[in-house]
Amino acid sequence: MITWSNRLLLMTTLLGGSNSIIYAQTTKPLITVERLTPEFNKLVGKNVNARIIADGFAWCEGPLWIEGHKMLLFSDVKKNIIYKWTKEKGKEVYLNPAGYTGKVPRGGELGSNGLGLNIKGQLVICQDGDRVVSVMNAPLQKPQAKFIKIAANYKGKKFDSPNDLAFLSNGDIYFTDPPYGLEKNVDDPLKEAPYQGVYKIAKDGKITLLTNTLTRPNGIAFFPGGKTVLIANSDPAKPYWYAYDLDKNGQFTHGRIFYSAKAASKTAEGMPDGLKIDKQGNVITSGPGGIWIFNKTGKLLGKIKVNDLASNLSLSADEKTMYVTSNHRVLMINLR
Template sequence: MKKQIKLGWSLIVLITTSYGFAQEQGTIEFISNELSSVINKDAKVEKIVDGCQFTEGPLWIEKEKMLLFSDVPANTIYKWTEAKGKEVYLKPSGYTASESRGGFMGSNGLYLSKKGELLIAQHGDRRVARMDAPLNAPQTKYVTVAGEYDGKKLNSPNDLVISDKGDLYFTDPMYGFEGGMNDPKKQISFQGVYKMDKQGKVTLQDDAIPQPNGLAIFPDKKTMIVASTDGADKGWFLYDIDKDGNLKNKRVFYNVAQEKGMGGCDGLKIDKSGNVYATGPDGVWIFNKNAKLIGRIKFSRLSVANLAFSPDEKTMYITATNNVFRLKMK
C-alpha cells in the first residue's frame, strides 16, 4: 500500500512499515580515513522521532537540553527531549492566517540568535520572524524580521544564518506556495539569496540559483556556502564575503546533478574544522574544507532535509522525511 503526497521539490513516497520504509536507520560510508577524525567507525544512526509529515530545520538548544524541529506541512514546531520524546512546541509555526490552505505552509529553518531569540523561516507567512517569547515559555507571537524585498513580499524564506557582524542571510525559494511557481500570490519573479544588515535593509545577493536552500558560513568568516536544490547546478556554491558583508566571486563547491539518488540538496552545517555536512541525494554528504568528499550517511529510501549539531559537535541530529535521527559521532 502506497500513499503519494506532493512535498515541495520532490514526490515523496510514503510506504507503510510492512514495506520497511519506517525501519531504515541510515548507514555511514567512510570514503576517506579523514572521516574517522569526526565520526567513530562504530557509530550508529538511531531513530528518535517518527510519525511526522516532513521534518526540517533541526536546532539543538543546549540551555534547555532540547531539539527543536519543524514539521512543515503540519505547521508545527516540535521539541524533543531525552525524557519526554516528541512534544508540540509551537503551532501554528509558519502560517498564521485564518484562510485554510495546504502544502508546505509551516516553519522551515530555525536559528538561535546571540541574544537567545528564536528566529523562524516561515513559509506560509512568507517572512523571517522572531518568536516574541522566551524559549522555555513559547508562544505563537511572532515579529517580522524580514518580509519584503524592493517593496514586494518574499516567496517563502527557507533557511537563515547570522554573521558575527550581525548580518542576516537567508534563502527564498518557492516551496511555500501551494500553486508552485505559477501561484498568483508570487510577487518576485526569481528565487533569491538575501542579506539583511543591522539597520534592516534587505539586499539581493544572488538571483541565479533556481531554488536556493541551505546556507552556512565557514569558520574563516570570509566564505559562505549555499545549496542549490535541483537542476543542472544541483549541488553547492561558494561565495566570498566582502568587507561590507556582500557575497562575491561565486563558484562551484561540488556538483551532484548527475546523481540519481533520493532527495535534493537542502540544509547543511559546517563544523569548527571547516568540514561541510550537506544533505543531498541519498543522505548526508560530508566534505573537508577543500571540497574533498570524505564520507556519506546514506538513507536510500528517505529524503534527508537538514541536520544540526550539539555545541560540542559530538552529536548530529538529522531530519529525514517523517523522521528525526540521532548520530553520536564521538
C-alpha cells in the same frame, strides 16, 4: 543499538574494508556509512550508530539543537507546528501555529522551516506560509505564537517562502528564498518576484538582495571566520553547492560551484538541502542518498547514507551527535 520506529530491534554491525554497514531487522538499514578517506574516520568513528527519536510527521525540517536547554527544535512544515525533543520527555508540541498565521485555509508547505538563534538568543523562524522571517516574541522556555517580522518584503515585493538561515557574529542574518512554500511553486499566481533570491538582514534592519541567479537556493551556512558562505541549490537541473566570498560590506563576490551532485542525483533520491559547517570547516550536508561530508576545500570525505529522504541536520555542541530530519521522522546519529 538502533531504534526502528518505537521498537527495539537486534542490530548487526559489519565493519570491514573501507565501508561499514549498520543493519536493522527491516528491509533497509537505517544508515550505511561510506568511508572514502582517512579524514572521514576522524569525524565518523567505527562505532557510529543511529536511532529514531521521533516520528509521525508529515515533513520535518529545520532542526536546531539548543545546548543551553538540552533540546532539539524542528519544524513540521506541512502541519504548521514546531516540535521540541528532549531526552527526558521525547517529542512535544513547542509552537502552533509556527509558520502560517492567516485565517484562510491553505495547503502545501505552510509552516515554519529553518530555525536559528540570533545574537540575543531569540528564536528566528523562516515562516513559509506568512512568507516572512520573524523573531518569536517570547522566551525560549515559554514559547508563544507571537512574532516580530524582521523581513517581510524586498522593495515592496513579498518573498516566496524563506527557507533557511545563517548568522554572522555582527548580528547580520542571511536567508534563502526558494518557492517551495507557495502552493503552486514557481507557477503560483501569488509569486511576486521573478527570481529566487538570497538576502541579508542587516542588524539595522536593512534588507539586501545578494544574488538572484540561483534557481532553488536552500540550505545556507558560513565557514569559520564568516568570510565565505555555502549555499545548497535543490534544483534537479543544477544540484550544486555554491560558495561565495563576502566583501567588506557582507555582499557576495567570487561565486563558484563548490561541488556538483549531478551524477549522484541520477541514482539516489534527494537534492542538496540543509547543511552545517563544523568548527574545523568541514561541511556536513544532506544530499542525494543521505548525508555528505566534505572538507573545507570541497573534497568529499565520505557519506552517511540514510534509508529515507534526509532534509536537514543539526550538530550538538561537541559535534559528536548529529540530528537529522528525514521525511516523517528525526534520527539521532552518534558519530563518535
